[in-house]
Structure formats: structure tokens, C-alpha cells
Amino acid sequence: MQEIFARIEKPKAGSMRESYGEALAKLGSENRNIVVVGADTTGSIKTSIFGQKFPERFFNVGIAEQNMISVAAGLAMAGKVAFASTYAVFAPGKCVDQMRNAIAYPEIDVKLVASHAGISVGPDGASHQELEDIATMRAIPHMKVMVPSDSISTARIVEIASKTSGPFYVRIARPNCPTVYSQTEADEMKPGGSTIFSEGTDATIFACGLLVYESLLAAKKLATENGLSVGVVDLYSIKPLDADTVVKFSKSTGYVVTAEEHNIIGGMGGAVAETLSENWPTPLRRVGTMDTFGESGEDKDLMVKYGLTANNIANNVLAVRALPRK
Numbered sequence: 647m648q649e650i651f652a653r654i655e656k657p658k659a660g661s662m663r664e665s666y667g668e669a670l671a672k673l674g675s676e677n678r679n680i681v682v683v684g685a686d687t688t689g690s691i692k693t694s695i696f697g698q699k700f701p702e703r704f705f706n707v708g709i710a711e712q713n714m715i716s717v718a719a720g721l722a723m724a725g726k727v728a729f730a731s732t733y734a735v736f737a738p739g740k741c742v743d744q745m746r747n748a749i750a751y752p753e754i755d756v757k758l759v760a761s762h763a764g765i766s767v768g769p770d771g772a773s774h775q776e777l778e779d780i781a782t783m784r785a786i787p788h789m790k791v792m793v794p795s796d797s798i799s800t801a802r803i804v805e806i807a808s809k810t811s812g813p814f815y816v817r818i819a820r821p822n823c824p825t826v827y828s829q830t831e832a833d834e835m836k837p838g839g840s841t842i843f844s845e846g847t848d849a850t851i852f853a854c855g856l857l858v859y860e861s862l863l864a865a866k867k868l869a870t871e872n873g874l875s876v877g878v879v880d881l882y883s884i885k886p887l888d889a890d891t892v893v894k895f896s897k898s899t900g901y902v903v904t905a906e907e908h909n910i911i912g913g914m915g916g917a918v919a920e921t922l923s924e925n926w927p928t929p930l931r932r933v934g935t936m937d938t939f940g941e942s943g944e945d946k947d948l949m950v951k952y953g954l955t956a957n958n959i960a961n962n963v964l965a966v967r968a969l970p971r972k
Contacts, residue, residue, distance in 0.1 A: 650843050650878075651866045654859065657824035660797030663761055666818060667692030669801040670729060671699050673808045680808060681721050683707065685714040685732040691761045693731050711736040715744035715756070722754040727808055730756060734763035734776035734817060738783055749813045750788045757807040757814040764907035765935060765952055766819050766856060768945035775940035781912025783815040784885040790837055791885040793817045793906075793914070795858035796825045799882060802832040810837060817855065819907070821945050824859045826880075838886035846877035849901040849963050852892065854881050854914045856954070857905040857933070863956035864905075868963055876963060884914050889921045896928040900971040903931050903962045907954055910934040929969040931962040 674680045674696055681703045688694045688706050697704035707714045711732050718730040730737070737760055738745055749756045760779065767775045784791045790812065794800040800818055807814040831841055843858075844865060853861040858880045868874040877895055881888065896902050902922065904915035915932035922928045935952050949955060 650862060654824065654826065654862045654866070657826065657859070659822045660825050661822050662794060662797055662800045662818040663690070663692045663820070665797035665800040666759060666804055667695035669804040670696040673805060674700050674703065677727065677808065679726050681705070681726045681728050683714050683718045683721070683728060683730045685709060685711045685736065687732050687761070691731045693729070712741050712744050715741045715758075716748055718756045719744070719748040719754060722756045723752075726755070728756045729759060731759045731761065733774065734760035734779045735774045738779050738815070739776055742782060746786050750786045753788045753812050755811060755813075757816065759804065759816040759818065761818050762820045763817045764819060764855070765940045765948045765954065766821050766907060766945040768820070768948060769942050771942035772939040777909045777935050777940065778912070779817060780884060780906070780908050780914060781916065784917065785912075789813050789815055789885065790883075791815045791817075792837070792883050793854040794882060795855055795880055796823055796827055798825060798827040798829060798832045799835065802835050803882065806835065806837065819856055823856055826859050826862065835882060838883050838888055840883065840888040840891045841880040842891070843878045843880060844876075846875040846899055848874040848876055848899060849903065849967060850877040850879060850895040850899045851903045851905055851959060851963065852879050852881050852914070852918050853905040854884065855907050857907055857959070860954065860956045861905050861959055864959035864963065867956060867960045872964070874963070881914055881918070884917055887917050887921060889925070892918055892921050893925045896922055896926050900928065901963070901966045901969070902928050903933060903959060903966055905933040905959050908934050909937060911937055929966050929971055931966040933959050933962050
């Protein structure tokens with residue numbers, strides 16, 4: 647636990663988007679069947695890195711997100727591994743029908759990597775802050791849903807998607823973010839897996855995305871100020887969920903907090919709650935946006951206002967421990 651606490655004191659910052667573009671370019675060199683489809687956001691999402699290297703396998707369809715999904719589906723049906731990318735508010739936001747019927751139903755090799763998800767989009771405001779996408783995508787049969795927490799885990803999850811058959815939804819954030827993963831830890835990632843950053847005896851925080859780092863800060867704060875031993879687990883694979891780890895740590899610590907940059911309804915916290923209710927009912931508190939839209943503001947200010955911080959996670963750990971346990 648002390649090793650991970652030391653690592654987060656002065657973390658390096660990295661870009662999920664840059665990592666995605668660079669991973670695509672690397673994988674494109676290894677697999678000539680990889681193609682990339684974009685919808686006028688290829689510069690922002692950095693898929694243009696792939697396009698500069700492999701222009702014959704790069705297709706920008708313009709501001710036509712539903713068409714982008716259909717084009718990617720056609721390429722996949724022709725034997726390609728198709729990556730399609732735009733902002734999360736557009737896909738899945740505008741493209742659920744195409745993603746359900748053209749990709750998930752036939753279970754084909756389209757990997758949707760959606761950027762600018764969550765409240766951290768910042769000044770773009772409520773209309774562009776997609777807070778419902780995990781709930782939408784994990785409800786679609788055959789769809790795998792994965793959420794990296796930094797640049798290193800982004801590259802690994804993109805690699806996993808490229809080498810695993812079937813449809814994927816990968817959710818990445820806009821701002822640069824602290825690096826929490828070592829390359830060794832990232833190499834162990836897999837569909838249906840999780841990363842145990844620390845094991846505790848007093849409570850467990852299950853987190854994903856940008857809130858993994860905040861959860862590690864919360865665990866350190868609770869250890870320093872309250873003498874509590876709190877485990878932190880990155881549930882980067884939301885579907886399939888690592889249910890065995892969720893139940894195991896809930897049994898061993900007795901109290902659970904979930905943390906995500908998403909609506910608490912239907913997201914990762916909902917997946918954990920469903921799992922525990924059927925297997926091991928456990929006192930639980932969910933940290934996320936509280937069934938509300940966002941607003942325009944700087945991303946760091948919004949994270950504070952909506953409670954997506956280490957302090958709020960720590961407060962929820964203290965609050966859940968006041969509840970009677972099984």
C-alpha cells in the first residue's frame with residue numbers, strides 16, 4: 647500500500663487521447679486489417695496519428711456519426727477490425743440504434759472509442775457532458791465496456807480491444823490526467839478483470855476512470871487522518887464485471903464505496919450494487935453525478951462541485967462505515 651501511496655504523490659500527467667492515437671498507429675503496423683473511422687473529430691481525438699501513417703485505412707466521414715457507425719460495421723463485415731471514434735455525447739449519444747442493430751446484434755468487430763466523456767469536458771457544458779453512456783452501453787447484449795484511468799491503461803485497453811473478437815465500448819476523458827498504472831500492472835489487464843491497487847481491512851473503494859486516482863488519494867487521506875485501511879480496486883472492465891473480486895473484497899472489508907465520473911444510476915456503481923444485492927448484500931455508498939446534468943465551467947471546478955474528489959470519496963467511506971454491516 648505504501649508503494650502506491652508514494653507513486654501518487656507526484657504523478658506524471660498523460661493524455662488518454664494521445665495514448666489512443668499512438669496505440670492505434672502501433673497496432674496498425676502489426677495488423678493490416680485494422681481500419682479507423684472518424685466523424686470530424688480525428689484531430690481532437692488523435693486518431694489522425696493513425697491516419698498520417700496509414701491514409702489508405704483511415705476514413706473521416708465528417709459530421710455524420712450515425713453514418714460513421716454504419717461504415718465501421720460494413721468494414722467489419724468485410725473482415726476488418728474497425729475502430730470508430732467521436733465524442734461520447736455523439737456516440738453512443740446519437741447512435742444507439744446503429745450500435746445496437748448494426749454492431750452488437752451481429753456481434754462484429756467494431757471498437758467504439760468515445761472521448762470527452764463525463765463532467766470533465768468542462769466549458770462545453772451540459773449538452774456535451776455525457777454522463778449516461780456506461781448505463782446505455784452495458785445494457786446492450788454482446789457489448790464489452792471498458793474504462794481506462796490513465797494513458798498507460800488506455801493503450802493497453804485499446805490493444806485488448808484490437809485482439810479480442812466482438813464489439814467494444816471504450817470510454818476516455820478529455821483532460822490530461824495523473825498516471826496511476828505501471829506498465830507491468832497494465833500488462834495484466836483483461837476483459838472481465840480488475841486491478842487491485844491496495845487491499846484494506848476497513849472498507850473497499852471500487853473506482854473507474856479519472857476517479858481511480860482520486861480514490862487512491864482518498865485511501866491515503868483515510869489512512870493518515872483516520873487510521874483506516876481502505877482498499878482501492880480499479881474496475882476498468884465494467885462489462886464483463888469482475889464479480890468475484892467485488893464479492894471477495896466486500897466480504898473481507900464489509901463496507902463498499904463506488905466512484906465514477908458518471909451518473910450513479912446505471913453506471914459502474916449500479917453494476918456493483920446489482921452484483922452485491924444478488925451475492926453478498928453490503929453497506930454501499932455511490933460517488934458520481936447525482937442524477938443531474940452538468941454545466942459549463944472549468945473541469946477541475948466542476949469535479950469539486952459535483953463531488954468527484956478524494957475528499958468526497960473519503961467522506962463517503964466514513965459515512966458508509968456508520969451503517970450496520972451484514
